[in-house]
Amino acid sequence: MGYALGVVIAVAVVLALVLVLGASRLRTLSRRVGSFQCGARPARPQAPWSAGIAQYGVGRIDWWRCWSLAPRPARTWHRDRLTVTGRAPLDQAGQVDQYLVRCRYDDVDFELTMSSGAYAGLASWLESAPPGRRGLVV
Template structure:
């Protein structure tokens, strides 16, 4: 009987530690300077579920982290040289105020990002401020 109780206690403690680690990671990522909430999905399937995440500007790239994950590395990394915005649509009329659907291409792969209008303005500015010779990044 004691074995069952200790096993249950160990499972509850392990679950609590995993949840605490995930919440701490999410809080740390969202508080970094240059971070913003950003959902992602493949562009070829508009019915696909959005992957909740946090994007973070780094030197010459954007790191995208899954919202609930314990991975120590970003799930996606988009270098400025290979990333372009191919379209955007404000979602105010769809009942989502201050949200922008951003269509992107990175190294020939199309995907969509969902972010606030302020985050989109920052992304567009970041791409437009690329070194000379890279003026084709924003539509």
């Protein structure tokens, strides 16, 4: 009985440690300057959404999955290769002030969800690209 109890305690400690690390990572990512909540999915019908946090970098946006312990972003989109192809308000199911943003990166289409303020920041960031990069936002 002592061995089984030791295993249960070890599993509980590991699980608690993973939860604490995950919560700490999520808190750290969401408090960084230039970060915003942003869901992402491939632009396919019925594709699942992944909750995440995006952060502006120098000439790029890094996107981190919320429920992950990965030390690196799941996606990185460079400004000179990212294009917004459309947006639509999400007024369904009580999602007030949310937009569905359709994007293209290296000929791959995907969708993001974000607040109207985050979309305004994204559009401004894309439009402030160096000269010669026009037409990044629809």
